Amino acid sequence: MADRLNRNAKPTLTTRSLHPENKEAPFPFIGNDSVPTSLFYKRNHFDYPSLTYLNYWLPIGGFVTTPKVFSMQDLKNLPSKTLKVVLECAGNKRSYFRPKVFGEQWEKGAINQGFWTGVPLKTLLHSVGIQKEVTEVIIEGYDKGKKTGSNTLHSFKRSLPLEKALDPDTLIAYEYNEQPIPFEHGFPLRLIVPNWYAMASVKWIKQITLHIGTFKGPFQTEDYVYYPHVDNDQDSFPVTIHNVNSSIQQPLDKQILTKGSHTITGIAWTGLGSISKVEISIDHGTTWSQTAIQRSVTDRYAWTSWTYEWVVEEKGEYTIMAKATDTNGRTQPLTPFGTEKGTDIMLLIK
Amino acid sequence: MADRLNRNAKPTLTTRSLHPENKEAPFPFIGNDSVPTSLFYKRNHFDYPSLTYLNYWLPIGGFVTTPKVFSMQDLKNLPSKTLKVVLECAGNKRSYFRPKVFGEQWEKGAINQGFWTGVPLKTLLHSVGIQKEVTEVIIEGYDKGKKTGSNTLHSFKRSLPLEKALDPDTLIAYEYNEQPIPFEHGFPLRLIVPNWYAMASVKWIKQITLHIGTFKGPFQTEDYVYYPHVDNDQDSFPVTIHNVNSSIQQPLDKQILTKGSHTITGIAWTGLGSISKVEISIDHGTTWSQTAIQRSVTDRYAWTSWTYEWVVEEKGEYTIMAKATDTNGRTQPLTPFGTEKGTDIMLLIK
CATH class of the missing domain: 3.90.420.10 (Oxidoreductase, molybdopterin-binding domain)
Structure with missing residues (x-):
């Protein structure tokens, strides 16, 4: 072997x-x-x-x-x-x-x-x-x-x-x-x-x-x-142009992590203009923090990568929400066609 | 080409x-x-x-x-x-x-x-x-x-x-x-x-x-x-022996079908004895119908295949539930660790 x-x-x-x-x-x-x-x-x-x-x-x-x-x-x-x-x-x-x-x-x-x-x-x-x-x-x-x-x-x-x-x-x-x-x-x-x-x-x-x-x-x-x-x-x-949208790539939904620093990564995209900001909430939408976005100036039809450095000191369950806004002022709705915020992820910190 | x-x-x-x-x-x-x-x-x-x-x-x-x-x-x-x-x-x-x-x-x-x-x-x-x-x-x-x-x-x-x-x-x-x-x-x-x-x-x-x-x-x-x-x-x-369990294989969850006859297929398994019956409900658990099961006599650790011929005459949304029972009298609970009946499938008949 x-x-x-x-x-x-x-x-x-x-x-x-x-x-x-x-x-x-x-x-x-x-x-x-x-x-x-x-x-x-x-x-x-x-x-x-x-x-x-x-x-x-x-x-x-x-x-x-x-x-x-x-x-x-x-x-x-x-x-x-x-x-x-x-x-x-x-x-x-x-x-x-x-x-x-x-x-x-x-x-x-x-x-x-x-x-x-x-x-x-x-x-x-x-x-x-x-x-x-x-x-x-x-x-x-x-x-x-x-x-x-x-x-x-x-x-x-x-x-x-x-x-x-x-x-x-x-x-x-x-x-x-x-x-x-x-x-x-x-x-x-x-x-x-x-x-x-x-x-x-x-x-x-x-x-x-x-x-x-x-x-x-x-x-x-x-x-x-x-x-x-x-x-x-x-x-x-x-149905024609892309809505403004974002998705979390890492960590994985329902992942179990330890206390400390974690990088949250994702992408955002829109069919109108470009992405102006992507925000993260860890308190179910009460407060929002801006992520660091890497928007391409030359590739106007590409998605925008974003990252957020998250430091977590307390054990427990967390829900991470992301929302994107484009240069046309459109903001990603948190309730796609219903009541569940579908693209959030939940994490367990041990 | x-x-x-x-x-x-x-x-x-x-x-x-x-x-x-x-x-x-x-x-x-x-x-x-x-x-x-x-x-x-x-x-x-x-x-x-x-x-x-x-x-x-x-x-x-x-x-x-x-x-x-x-x-x-x-x-x-x-x-x-x-x-x-x-x-x-x-x-x-x-x-x-x-x-x-x-x-x-x-x-x-x-x-x-x-x-x-x-x-x-x-x-x-x-x-x-x-x-x-x-x-x-x-x-x-x-x-x-x-x-x-x-x-x-x-x-x-x-x-x-x-x-x-x-x-x-x-x-x-x-x-x-x-x-x-x-x-x-x-x-x-x-x-x-x-x-x-x-x-x-x-x-x-x-x-x-x-x-x-x-x-x-x-x-x-x-x-x-x-x-x-x-x-x-x-x-x-x-955790040791398998619980009694079944899963629906076909049709797919949220599939769109037409009126007429459809074969519902699946498997059932247990860690105690063998599967004695698998039942189907299309009225949210009010009534149950037995499926045809193909239990192997020789392969006691194999799963049991089952089929059900379903004739649907009315358009609309349907939920298909399945539950298995084994020879030890154990019946598959419909609410795995909670309130959602997770392994049901929903169908739209057009």
Whole structure:
């Protein structure tokens, strides 16, 4: 028996469902920089597409001047951009909601950050020519299947308002962390919509269609819609940009620690502006202390890491709460969709 | 791009902590027979031992007639036995307890079943000779470290009452599912104590010591003790045999299903006798229906699989509860250490 057996423990994804494959990142262990592919959460609406072609072409049509198909080489010959982007599933933290919400029971790990490289969608739209009545751009993925309660086959497709499609940072990406995009995350091409929840960042792009009017696909009219009222659809509005949010990474929830000094670490993110402060409370929200935040000036779509040095002298049970505020003045609500403050952690000091 | 990219999703362990490595099985996906090593939950008190020796010897000493060391070949030359055994962490389902309990927040997946092959400990004890005052047998593992709140180095060791050590089914195992025991699960030798919670099944056995008196190691006097009273230690007693228990495997908690027929599946287990029935309630415990159970007559330490065909005609929210009863008349309590019925599942029927 040799030393090689004394291997280091590696964090792994948590299985939420297999068909389709939905797996959560082990949030306390993903670090605070770019996340390796092995710890990139997996979120699928359907089983993986069966992609059997050997050459990939991206068609762009609809209300365009000149429909075109782009080869991978065509795309790689165009000027590219690399952005550090947070992708977060719109259902992240759903398991903490009270009252409970049906669907995948994500804890804190349906979130990812990494470097995406690709061509601005804007470049391609200008290349095909946008007819002047166009209001939206529909991006369709190769993934398809039946939705629960329906016998119709749907492919996953969503529209972006033209203005967002023309944002110079909306990318048709072909690399993640300087490698071809992993198959499970959209190889060969994935739309990347910074600041929006990740359902907008369509994987395995099949085609792009310029559209006049309001596209009514089920992934933006049935799913990914906020319903403020329980009993009717009034005032409903689509899920788009990230809310201001933060999560504690270390220590672990329900961890047992000893008296003394402990570093509390976490991340915060927002889809509007940037994080201006992150605060910690150890007295159930009565008083708040500011954490030290490491905001990136250059990476405007990245999350903000924060740390807090906590000195604890008394044994007992403690609850640690965190809340973030962004430069638009939005503050993270402490009661996500209910009464339980879901992302607090409890500690026992011995 | 070839078909090989259309790979199947594989279930993976869920990371609870890395130092020591504690990972939970993806319970809904482990099947109902013997669990492959890749889905065997990992439970450690300390980091993995650094085992650098090339030849393994098992010393047995203390109050014996003739102390001996056994080589692996010695052990393999002795008559062996293969048993299908449930191993369950004493903290399994801790995350569901209300009030909350500190420690690793296991859900339903700190449980495993598989085939263990080895020599009855009894054979070895008779080989070394048991002095007549002996009351306990101490099994020590190679894993060691400091416990939280202590600066003393402890190796993981526990005692068995002599009677349990002499049970013909208490094994010094060297194979799991017909392969050498995986390193993380105790290679080369692991004690297997059927019917007891898995903290008794010491991994990486370093030595065995026959003992007179009551061994007071912290893993049986501080940890792994039930304290019936919150404020004092009165009436405390050690954790030993499995309580009667059951868990629902499918459907998943908070799953969204359609009207019609659904099969509810799960397992049940006990440390006393065998499972006599498993019942299901869909009306919050008012009425109960018997499930179909597949109890093994030959594998007395295996879990019992059960299924229930559920026909649902009405849309709405449902709560599914399961409870098991064993042949000793013990029935699974519905309120584990508190008021929340932790292992129920909730379903939304659309």
